Amino acid sequence: MASIGWALLLFLAQLQTLLSTSVVRRADAGHLTNLPVPFLCHPDQAKALLQLKRSFDFSGSTTRLLSWRNGTDCCLWEGVGCDTSSGQVTILDLNNRHLYSNNLDPVLFSFISLRHLDLSNNDIGGFIPAPGFERYSDYYHDVFSYPTYYDSFFNELWQSNFDILLANLSNLRELYLDCLDFSGTGEEWGKSLATSVLSLAGCGLTGPIDKSLMRLDSLSVINLQENFGITAGPFPEFFMDFLNLTVLQLSWTNLEGQFPYGSFKSKNLRVRDLSSNQNLSGNFPNFSSVSSLETLLLDRTNFSYARPMTSSNFLSLKELSFGGNFSVDFLYSFGRLGSLSRLDLDLDSITELGPIFSWIGHHENLMSLVFNSCNFSEIVPTLLTSRP
Numbered sequence: 069m070a071s072i073g074w075a076l077l078l079f080l081a082q083l084q085t086l087l088s089t090s091v092v093r094r095a096d097a098g099h100l101t102n103l104p105v106p107f108l109c110h111p112d113q114a115k116a117l118l119q120l121k122r123s124f125d126f127s128g129s130t131t132r133l134l135s136w137r138n139g140t141d142c143c144l145w146e147g148v149g150c151d152t153s154s155g156q157v158t159i160l161d162l163n164n165r166h167l168y169s170n171n172l173d174p175v176l177f178s179f180i181s182l183r184h185l186d187l188s189n190n191d192i193g194g195f196i197p198a199p200g201f202e203r204y205s206d207y208y209h210d211v212f213s214y215p216t217y218y219d220s221f222f223n224e225l226w227q228s229n230f231d232i233l234l235a236n237l238s239n240l241r242e243l244y245l246d247c248l249d250f251s252g253t254g255e256e257w258g259k260s261l262a263t264s265v266l267s268l269a270g271c272g273l274t275g276p277i278d279k280s281l282m283r284l285d286s287l288s289v290i291n292l293q294e295n296f297g298i299t300a301g302p303f304p305e306f307f308m309d310f311l312n313l314t315v316l317q318l319s320w321t322n323l324e325g326q327f328p329y330g331s332f333k334s335k336n337l338r339v340r341d342l343s344s345n346q347n348l349s350g351n352f353p354n355f356s357s358v359s360s361l362e363t364l365l366l367d368r369t370n371f372s373y374a375r376p377m378t379s380s381n382f383l384s385l386k387e388l389s390f391g392g393n394f395s396v397d398f399l400y401s402f403g404r405l406g407s408l409s410r411l412d413l414d415l416d417s418i419t420e421l422g423p424i425f426s427w428i429g430h431h432e433n434l435m436s437l438v439f440n441s442c443n444f445s446e447i448v449p450t451l452l453t454s455r456p
Contacts (some may be wrong), residue, residue, distance in 0.1 A: 080340060083084055083355075083359070088183065088433040097364070098347075098379065099308070107140075107141040107142075107143070107155075108150055108152070108155045109141050109142035109143040109144075109150060109157070109203075110155055110156065110157075113142060113156070113178075113179065113184045114138070114142040114158050116175045116179065117136060117142050117145065117148065117157070117177045118136060118138060119173065119175045120173050120175050120176060121133050121136050123169050123171070123173040123175075124167045124168065124169050125167070125168040125169065126167070126168075127168070128166055128191075129166045129167050129168070130166050131146065131163050131165045131167075133145070133146055133147075134146075135243060138238055142157070143155065144283075146161060147159075147160060147161045147162045147165075147186075149161075151181065153272045154158040154180075154181070155178045156180075156181035156400050157181065157182060158181050158182060158183045158184065159182075159183065160176075160179065160182060160184070160185050160186070160187075161184065161185075162186065162187055162190065163186040163187070163188045163189055164188065164189040164190075164192075165189070165190060166190060166191065167191070167192065168187065168190070168191045168192070169190075169191075169192045169193070169194075170193050170194060171193065171194035172192055172193075172194050175237055176354070177236045190243070191269060193384055194304060203254040207426060214244040214429070218386065220418075223349050235240060241454075244265065244267040245268055245269070245271060246267055246268065246269040246270055246291070247270045247271065262282075262310070263284065263287070264286050264287055264288050264289075265288060265289040266284070266285070266287055266289060266290050266291065266292075267291040268291065268292055268295070269291050269293045269294055269295070269317070270293070270294040270295065270434065271295060271297040272295065272297060273292070273297060273298055273326070274298065274299070275298065275299055276298065276299040276301050277281055277298060277301065277304050278294065278320070279304075279306070280303070281306075282304075282306045285309065285310055285311075286310075286312055286353045287310050287312065287313060288310075288312045288313060288314045288315070289313075289314060289315040290313065290315065290316050290317065290318070291317040292317065292321055293317045293318060293319040293320055293321065294319065294320045294321075294343065295320070296320055298321045298322050299322065300322040300323075300324050300347070301322070301323070301324065301325075302323070302324065302325040303318075303323050303327055303328060303342075303348065305328045306332070307356075308328060308330055308331070308332045308333060309333055310333070310334060311334055312334065312336070313332070313334040313336075314336050314337060314339070315336055315337075315339040316337065316339065316340050316341065316342075316346070317339060317341040317368075318341065318345070318396065319341050319342065319343040319344045319345070319365065320340055320343075320344045320345070321345065322345065322347075323345040323347070323348045324345070324347035324348055325347070325348070325349070326349055326350045327342075327348060327349065327350030327351070327353060328350075329350075329351070329354070329420055330354065331352070331354035331355055331356045332354070332355050333356055334356070335355075335356055335357040335360065336357075336360050337355065337360060337361055338360055338361060338362045338363065339362060339363040340353070340361065340363065340364055340365070341363065341365040342365065342366055342368075342369060343365040343366060343367045343368055343369065343389060344367070344368045345368070345369050346369065346370060346429055347370065348370060348371070349369070349370040349371060349372070350369060350371060350372070351371065351372055352366075352372070352398075352404065353371075357386075358381050358383050359382075359383050359384065360384055361382060361384060361385055362384050362385060362386045362387065363386065363387040364385060364387070364388050364389070364390075365387065365388075365389045365390075365412075366389060366390040366391070367389040367390055367391045367412050367414060367440070368391060368414075369391070370379075370388075371390065372393060373390060373394030373395065373398045375392065382403070382405055383406070383407065384400060384407055385402075385405050385407055385408055385409050386408060386409050386410065387408075387409070387410040388402075388408060388410070388411055388412070389410075389412030389413070389414075390412070390413070391414025392414070396420065396423045396424065396427075399423075399427055400423075400427055404430050404431070405431060405434065406431075406433065408431045408433060408434055409433055409434060409436065410434075410435065410436040410437075410438075411428065411431070411434060411436070411437050411438070412438040412440070413438070413439055414439075414440045414441070415439050415440070416440070441446070
């Protein structure tokens with residue numbers, strides 16, 4: 069028994085020695101030679117990353133990028149990922165660090181093997197240089213956006229030409245460029261795209277929502293919200309044919325006219341936001357499936373809600389807003405929405421508030437309740453005032 073104990077102690081001592089050293093051993097002419105473990109990261113890429121770090125002001129940031137130190141393996145640095153075979157930097161994810169820079173350092177575009185770039189939720193300004201993204205010929209994921217409009221930190225980069233920005237990005241699959249300024253790019257911004265995720269919220273786009281987007285039938289995310297300069301026009305009906313569509317955000321895009329009568333063919337639609345298009349009218353939209361729908365925003369539109377819902381299978385619905393002329397029967401036709409956490413209603417045309425509050429009182433997960441154009445001449449029922 070004692071011999072087993074001594075053997076175990078010897079093994080642990082040897083293991084500690086192995087873990088505390090940074091050498092490898094190789095056979096060389098019959099002798100064992102100790103060699104330093106080579107860094108996976110390329111020295112020139114480590115140097116470029118350190119230059120990028122020096123371009124940031126960290127006074128208001130959530131990080132100091134302390135792991136970014138000369139003489140260490142940059143593949144182990146915060147937010148950096150490398151290809152395990154080539155050692156090339158393929159991932160740079162500095163999302164939500166609140167980094168500040170008044171100019172985007174061109175050294176960023178020296179990482180020619182980069183596949184994933186996320187600089188969202190930072191305060192980075194200036195002009196996107198050329199040459200720039202066109203160096204990333206195999207690029208497939210690009211993020212300069214800010215995830216939600218509640219966050220005050222966002223990038224203020226700009227580029228006047230869509231073609232320059234996206235040149236040679238034939239393998240681009242996900243494009244998130246929210247709040248980059250493309251106001252000078254003209255009306256043909258949609259013709260340079262080939263992607264499955266299209267997020268260009270608040271980019272100052274002008275002209276119509278081009279029919280050239282019809283060829284992107286594999287789109288799963290379409291976010292064009294808050295592009296106030298888009299030419300007024302009808303809802304692009306071809307969006308309803310996109311089978312992979314999960315997110316559709318078109319608020320504040322000057323949609324007008326009658327909404328198409330057909331159904332959305334996607335069975336996985338999670339977000340549908342048509343709010344703040346006051347000249348968009350028609351009946352409540354049809355869906356081939358509503359069980360996956362999490363967000364449905366139709367406030368500040370001119371939809372009609374006279375008819376009750378034909379389906380009450382909104383099992384996943386968390387956010388709901390609509391306004392205009394809706395009936396109590398229409399509201400009750402939703403049934404009890406067990407996942408509902410946010411409700412926004414325009415009560416301008418409602419004269420009997422009691423049944424409305426009664427329906428609301430059945431939603432115990434409700435965290436946010438907003439009433440627009442209200443007339444609270446009727447006493448609010450006890451069931452609402454007693455809620456925490």
